Amino acid sequence: MPSLELPKLPLGDAIEWFVRWLIKNLSVIFDFVSDVLSAVSGALSDGLLWVHPVILIIIFSIIIWLITNKLTAILSAIGLALVWNMGLWPELVDTLVLVVVGVAIALVIGIPTGILMTRSRKLEGFMRPILDFMQTMPPFVYLIPAAMLFGIGVVPGLFATVIFAIPPPVRLTYLGITQVPLEMKEMSIAFGANDRQVLRKVELPLALPSIMAGVNQCIMLGISMVVIASMIGARGLGEVVLYSLSRLDLSLGFESGLAIVILAMVLDRMSRNVGSGKQTPLSRLIEKYNNYRKQKKEENKEEIEQAA
């Protein structure tokens, strides 16, 4: 029997070689990024933990009330108070910082990438398989190069979170802009708009609901990455979940899991309404302020006219 065995392609080896090459030659960059990110997230955590939980819960609730409604704010306050009561407040803050910083980086990279994809067919063709790859590769796999590049701690957790959470904002930004009716773009060009004006005044405003859906998805994925990231030493609620898993501590596992759910719900409700055009206390306040200004201006005008 002739052997049909083909030599195995050294795909995995190639990736490993590449990552090792990165570490060897570009470690300066990675160290720098690592230092900056851990400093930023450390400072954020310390700052938030310095404030008393009750004050922080009140501040959060007010912000939530401003951009959503009274009911959501009250429920969020109760949820956050429950986490504090369970003694998981420091972990919650750590997790919140990890999610917020990770999502911020993902959005800063993701939204412009989505915009650029609408401008270049080549880039779109290039990014599509990469996005598929990022979304379907099991997230645990990211932990290995993350740990190799950034060591153990918050930063590799951030790195994995960013990679895992970046596809939705890219895709939904791209989708939102390509779905803007052609007549709208044509109209703005026909009235003399340049590329930047078309983007700023037509495409982005009309794509905003879609982009905000991307932001929301990004936050949700970020939170789901929290537990996984704790495997390489990211602190926070995920760490507690992992700890209780290894001890089979059901009560602690349930409590920490519940804390993650509460955080996820709060962030989801906060990010869901933004850009939907729904009335919120904040939008009403802005409207009132604008009306007040208009009134003031008209009064001024009248005074000037009377004076004249």
Added chain:
Amino acid sequence: MTAKIEAKNLVKIYGENTDKALELFNQGLSRSEIIQETGLTVGVAGVNFEIAEGEIFVIIGLSGSGKSTLLRCINGLLMPTSGSLLVDGKAVEELNEEQLRKLRGEEISMVFQHFALLPNRTITDNVAFGLELRGVPYEDRRERAQKALISVGLEEWKDKLPDELSGGMKQRVGLARALVMESGILLMDEPFGALDALIRAEMQEELVSLQREIKKTVVFVTHDLDEALRLGDRIAIMRDGAIEQIGTADEILSEPANDYVDRFIQGVDVSKILDARSISKWPRELVRDTESASVALHRMKKADTDYLFVLGPRYKLVGLVTKEDLLPLAQKREKSFTDVIKEANTVSADTIMRDVYSELRSAEKDLAVVDENGRFLGVITHSVLLMTLDERKGGDGIAES
């Protein structure tokens, strides 16, 4: 006078690598042959026209005839593949990006079929959009937008969002947005096509009365022939990217250039469109009020008629004289017949045919057609009217279903 807009052998072929398709086009291949050969569509196939300042120029054709493509070549939304399009004598295809933006922002405004109002902006901000792009300060542009809204009768809606308006109102906003730019040229791409019939007629009326004040150069694309005939100072009929005929409504109806145009206009209710002037004929004989009675009688004999229209200086209609009244004068060797001139039945030149018809039925004699200064333009006989109606019979009043 130079033309405001001029197209010279304008060709637009869609797609990339149009060289081969253009070569085939220049060899005289048809549109369908070029699609088969190269896969590219010829949108506009060698078009020439001149549009004068202040004119309403209507481009009409079935869908796919290239009328919207042609319109978009005027403000450079589409660039011609070959040939040239001149606005105020400057070739649009030779402008750079900056000049092109200036042209669009200052010289040419456009109204769209589906309104293209930004749903996230109030009516005022939509109208002010073009000014905003131009960099006009906030207060200034809002003030101008609100003035434009007053001119289209929507000042009470200025703070509403587009979704709260009906279709007709939305298009008024679209019109206000174009008017506020104070540009000389207005491009209208089937602006009333998405409106129902009643609103459409109303908007057409408004456009006509508005045009009397603003006197812009309007290029109006439509597929509705009645609309074209009502609005157009001149009309271009397009088919397969080429212009079949350019002319006034009367010219196109009374002298269709070819079978296609003839078929195209079959459906029109001519009694609504043709006016008295276009169906009038010059009589075989006339008489001047300074001539003698015997001369008049001689002419009547020649023309085999019992009466003649009498003209004064500069073709002014004086009235008519009958054989009965002239015979006694001629026997008495009287020269002048001014004492026996009777009043003639007249219609003004722009009376529509339906009204001419009722006028003619109550008149014994032929109708004299006169312009607003009383100048004689011709006569309408009973037979002319019947013939015209007969020639144009058929159809249900709609050119395209």
